[in-house]
Amino acid sequence: MTAAVAGLVLSLGMIAPSAMAVDPGAYDIDSASSLQVVVNKHRPLNPATYVPGQLVRVQGERLRAEAADAYKQLAKAAKAAGVxxxxxSGYRSYSQQASLYDSYVRQYGQATADAIAARPGYSEHQTGLAMDIGNASGTCALQACFATTPAGKWAADHAAEHGFIIRYPAGAEATTGYTYEPWHLRYVGGRDIADAVTSEGTLEAFFDLEAAPDYLP
Ligand SMILES: [Zn+2]
Known part of the structure; x- marks a missing residue:
């Protein structure tokens, strides 16, 4: 190694990870296959019937390969901590999402259905990058009280270390269009961006996008 290279390595090594700038403009948020794609009530997948190329099975659910690897690391780290x-629920196809959404509309009416489930073509689950998690005991599954359980607390504190964000945080309904979902993890490509998005609160805030509380007419 030359002295110049050694000096460069030394100076790069002195930049703390937290000080590493994450530039929102450097990411592709429009392509359905991008790890940073932003899907919300104003931003459907394009095409609406998008199917990810490489889906990998994880304990009966499916995720894109990159997200599956990260999820396995997350679950392993949680287990090592006793959680x-x-x-x-991981990947859901357009037609699976349509069935789910339609069943909620029939049960609860459209307004409530829109607050708790995406319309087909508008779901993060269709990207293969989202996973709903629960406790092995089933306690508070898909309920806000999940946040107070061991898995919910661990995920809130450590998901970003594995490249995941809590996509629908508490108090962000006017931005995301969804009530608090402490169980819905979204892989965003790595720890640096996950940390940066988590500190901004939402993908919409991080990428400086308009709030998307409702579908456009
Ligand atoms: Zn979900």
Whole structure:
């Protein structure tokens, strides 16, 4: 190694990870296949019937390969800390999402259905980058009280270390269009961007996008 290279390595090594700038403009948020794609009530997947190329099975659920690897690391780290995290729902196709959304509309009416589930073509689950998690015990599955359980607390504190964000945080309904979902993890490509998005609160805030509380007419 030359002295110049050694000097460069030394100076790069002195930049703390937290000080590493994450530039929102450097990411592709429009392509359905991008790890940073932003899907919300104003931003459907393009095409609406998008299917990810490489889906990998994780304990009965499916995720894109990159997200599956990160999820396995997350679950392993949780387990090492004594917390058993279980996957509840990963990839859902356009038609699976349509069935789910339609069943909620029939049960609760459209307004409530829109607050708790995406319309087909507008779901993060269709990207293969989202996983709903639960406790092995099933306690508070898909309920706000999940946040107070061991898996919920662990995920809130450590998901970003594995490249995931809590996509629908508490108090962000006017931005995301969804009520608090402490169980819905979204892979965003790595720890640096996950930390940066988490400190901004939402993908919409991080990428300086308009709030998307409702579908456009
Ligand atoms: Zn979800």
């Amino acid at each position: 058993n995290i279980m996957p509840i």
